[in-house]
Amino acid sequence: MTHAIEIDSVSKVYRRFARRRQFATLKSALLSGSLISDLRPDETFSALRDVSLAVPQGQTIGVIGPNGSGKSTLLKLVAGITKPTSGTVSVNGRISALIELGAGFHPEISGRENVFINGIMLGLSKREVTRKFDEIVEFAQLEDFIDAPVKTYSSGMYMRLGFAVAINVDPDVLLIDEVLAVGDQGFTHKCLDKFAEFRRRGKTILLVTHSLGLVERFCDEAVWLDGGQVKATGDPKRVVDAYLIDVEEDEEQYIASGDAKARDATEAAVDETADPPDMFQATEGRWGSREIEIVDVTLEGEDGDASHVFPSGARMSIRVRVKAEQPVADFVFGIGLFNAEGVCCYGTNTDLEELKSDRMAGEGEVVFTIDTLDLVAGTYKLDVAVHKRDGYPYDYHRLLYTFRVKSRTNDIGIFRPRHRWTFPTNIRFTGPLE
Amino acid sequence: MFHNLGRLLRYRGLIQSLVARELKARYRGSVLGFFWSFINPLLLLLVYWFVFSVVLPGIRPIDVQPYALFMFCGLLPWTWFSSSVLEASNVLIMGGNLIKKVLFPAEVLPFVTVFANMIHFFLGLPIIAAALVYFAVPINWLDLLWLPVIVLVQLIFTLGLALIVAPLTVHFRDLKDILGNLMTFWFFATPIIYPMSLAPEGGKWLLDLNPFTHLAISYQEVLFYDGPFGHWKWLLALGGASIVLFLAGYFLFDRLRDSFAEEV
Numbered sequence: 001m002t003h004a005i006e007i008d009s010v011s012k013v014y015r016r017f018a019r020r021r022q023f024a025t026l027k028s029a030l031l032s033g034s035l036i037s038d039l040r041p042d043e044t045f046s047a048l049r050d051v052s053l054a055v056p057q058g059q060t061i062g063v064i065g066p067n068g069s070g071k072s073t074l075l076k077l078v079a080g081i082t083k084p085t086s087g088t089v090s091v092n093g094r095i096s097a098l099i100e101l102g103a104g105f106h107p108e109i110s111g112r113e114n115v116f117i118n119g120i121m122l123g124l125s126k127r128e129v130t131r132k133f134d135e136i137v138e139f140a141q142l143e144d145f146i147d148a149p150v151k152t153y154s155s156g157m158y159m160r161l162g163f164a165v166a167i168n169v170d171p172d173v174l175l176i177d178e179v180l181a182v183g184d185q186g187f188t189h190k191c192l193d194k195f196a197e198f199r200r201r202g203k204t205i206l207l208v209t210h211s212l213g214l215v216e217r218f219c220d221e222a223v224w225l226d227g228g229q230v231k232a233t234g235d236p237k238r239v240v241d242a243y244l245i246d247v248e249e250d251e252e253q254y255i256a257s258g259d260a261k262a263r264d265a266t267e268a269a270v271d272e273t274a275d276p277p278d279m280f281q282a283t284e285g286r287w288g289s290r291e292i293e294i295v296d297v298t299l300e301g302e303d304g305d306a307s308h309v310f311p312s313g314a315r316m317s318i319r320v321r322v323k324a325e326q327p328v329a330d331f332v333f334g335i336g337l338f339n340a341e342g343v344c345c346y347g348t349n350t351d352l353e354e355l356k357s358d359r360m361a362g363e364g365e366v367v368f369t370i371d372t373l374d375l376v377a378g379t380y381k382l383d384v385a386v387h388k389r390d391g392y393p394y395d396y397h398r399l400l401y402t403f404r405v406k407s408r409t410n411d412i413g414i415f416r417p418r419h420r421w422t423f424p425t426n427i428r429f430t431g432p433l434e
Numbered sequence: 435m436f437h438n439l440g441r442l443l444r445y446r447g448l449i450q451s452l453v454a455r456e457l458k459a460r461y462r463g464s465v466l467g468f469f470w471s472f473i474n475p476l477l478l479l480l481v482y483w484f485v486f487s488v489v490l491p492g493i494r495p496i497d498v499q500p501y502a503l504f505m506f507c508g509l510l511p512w513t514w515f516s517s518s519v520l521e522a523s524n525v526l527i528m529g530g531n532l533i534k535k536v537l538f539p540a541e542v543l544p545f546v547t548v549f550a551n552m553i554h555f556f557l558g559l560p561i562i563a564a565a566l567v568y569f570a571v572p573i574n575w576l577d578l579l580w581l582p583v584i585v586l587v588q589l590i591f592t593l594g595l596a597l598i599v600a601p602l603t604v605h606f607r608d609l610k611d612i613l614g615n616l617m618t619f620w621f622f623a624t625p626i627i628y629p630m631s632l633a634p635e636g637g638k639w640l641l642d643l644n645p646f647t648h649l650a651i652s653y654q655e656v657l658f659y660d661g662p663f664g665h666w667k668w669l670l671a672l673g674g675a676s677i678v679l680f681l682a683g684y685f686l687f688d689r690l691r692d693s694f695a696e697e698v
Contacts, residue, residue, distance in 0.1 A: 014696060076695070081534065097536065097537060099536070100534075100535035103531045103534075103535040104531070106455055106459050108458075108462045108463065109455055109459050109462065120451050
């Protein structure tokens with residue numbers, strides 16, 4: 001099998017200028033005689049480090065990774081827009097790069113003229129553009145506007161036209177950089193159909209995207225870039241899962257450090273006699289008399305490990321360590337659950353559930369267990385509080401704990417009731433219905 | 435380098451359509467549209483005529499008649515030259531999107547500016563022709579055959595300079611502003627609004643060092659003065675030097691090419 005794209009131990013070093021150099025001018029360069037040395041890099045940044053990749057002809061490869069991992073640089077190297085610092089890139093066949101759509105459009109002239117010039121820029125002859133012109137315009141759905149200057153186009157129209165030209169170059173190798181996000185649903189489907197057609201015709205596609213579902217559905221192989229290096233390659237499902245686990249770990253750390261920061265801030269500003277802020281204002285804070293103190297709050301998953309990310313529908317336990325220096329008889333434990341917009345998803349306390357407080361002394365752990373966390377994917381915050389029955393706060397922690405619910409389903413709302421679909425035999429689906 | 439130079443021929447279709455786009459886009463939306471190509475040089479001429487015939491009539495050379503026509507013979511090619519160089523200094527930065535996001539041969543851009551300005555120059559020529567007829571200037575037809583040669587020499591010279599200025603401005607943005615002033619100085623250091631004969635004896639050698647002096651004098655001799663075209667030796671020498679300049683410019687451009695996508 002021949003390789004359409006061969007990337008052999010490629011590194012790309014970008015030059016960064018120190019502050020002093022950034023303001024260097026021709027005059028100062030001439031005066032100090034540093035004209036030549038200023039044209040050389042001094043401070044450097046490695047966007048890609050020793051990346052090797054061979055893409056067989058006819059394969060569709062998805063490149064995933066966090067922002068700044070070198071995905072776009074890789075694409076630009078394959079497209080030949082920039083040259084590798086070391087290593088070699090070779091591509092067999094005509095390339096079309098969908099990196100920025102409509103990059104060559106001139107705003108003052110009509111769509112029609114731009115199609116011609118853009119087509120010629122991308123390597124078509126004038127005759128080829130003439131032949132494909134109708135197809136391009138039809139694909140872009142711009143029949144009525146093709147003679148208007150491009151500056152009057154909406155951004156969607158602009159992108160559609162750019163996409164239509166680029167896709168009609170009829171490349172052997174198609175490079176796509178996160179461009180499917182442009183059009184409306186209908187146009188996105190059209191693009192996907194077009195890609196599928198390319199695959200059928202044995203063209204090679206290199207797709208950079210954050211849409212992991214697309215990679216799983218669409219690609220023969222996935223490449224996961226991180227920090228300029230290939231972290232994993234192979235079966236899309238496997239690579240995507242590995243990537244998601246990594247993202248989760250990062251999120252864990254991010255949420256944990258964010259929560260710690262919020263708590264530190266309230267700790268510093270705490271004034272034990274201060275009146276509680278307006279309950280309906282969703283700002284973080286902590287207040288109360290501390291006759292009962294909330295020492296620590298941890299969230300736990302099904303495996304009993306502390307975590308901040310939970311799959312939708314799984315079990316989540318909130319462990320609250322509390323301490324009372326003197327015995328207390330009047331106390332209520334409460335929990336409030338808010339989504340990112342500050343909407344209260346659920347709130348309860350021991351008083352509402354008709355548990356009458358009797359006595360508490362010393363230290364102990366209160367556990368609030370949610371057996372099935374039936375929430376849609378998103379970020380949620382917790383209120384944890386101990387107070388008297390009349391509302392007098394001992395220790396109120398407002399929105400100081402964050403957790404994230406993850407889900408493969410992009411359903412909407414807040415609450416996800418347990419549900420299932422039932423269909424008669426004459427309504428059939430294909431797909432992963434459980 | 436020579437491999438890349440050969441590629442230029444392949445891009446002629448692209449250059450052609452970009453020049454056409456440039457010309458179309460330039461006056462799109464203005465009422466007079468393409469006529470500005472005629473009006474602009476005429477207005478410029480009017481300004482200089484006003485200065486030297488009304489405001490400062492004493493400075494005007496007496497033996498050069500009609501003075502406006504004389505000036506126009508140098509002014510028109512100068513406009514082509516200076517606009518090309520000034521625009522070329524900005525062209526890579528303006529075309530940054532193309533260079534960064536599309537696989538695009540960057541050298542096409544300075545070529546397009548020079549050619550687009552050349553078309554404007556050509557559009558100004560009929561005005562000169564009309565003036566020649568109007569003032570009944572005797573025309574030596576044999577001399578007129580030199581005109582394409584002069585244009586060719588200027589083209590190569592301008593391209594060479596454009597190829598040097600364009601990549602350097604990417605690295606030294608100040609060059610653009612320096613150039614603007616430099617071009618004004620250059621204009622007055624060229625016998626365009628005054629004839630070479632009026633230059634002080636001591637300063638003649640300095641004017642001779644100015645390449646555009648020879649282009650201006652060539653245009654003036656061929657179009658304005660009667661008598662045989664005597665400046666051809668200088669012109670051909672400049673032609674040779676321009677080819678060297680062009681190759682040097684292309685070499686520099688080629689060397690800096692890879693840095694464009696990152697620096698623009």
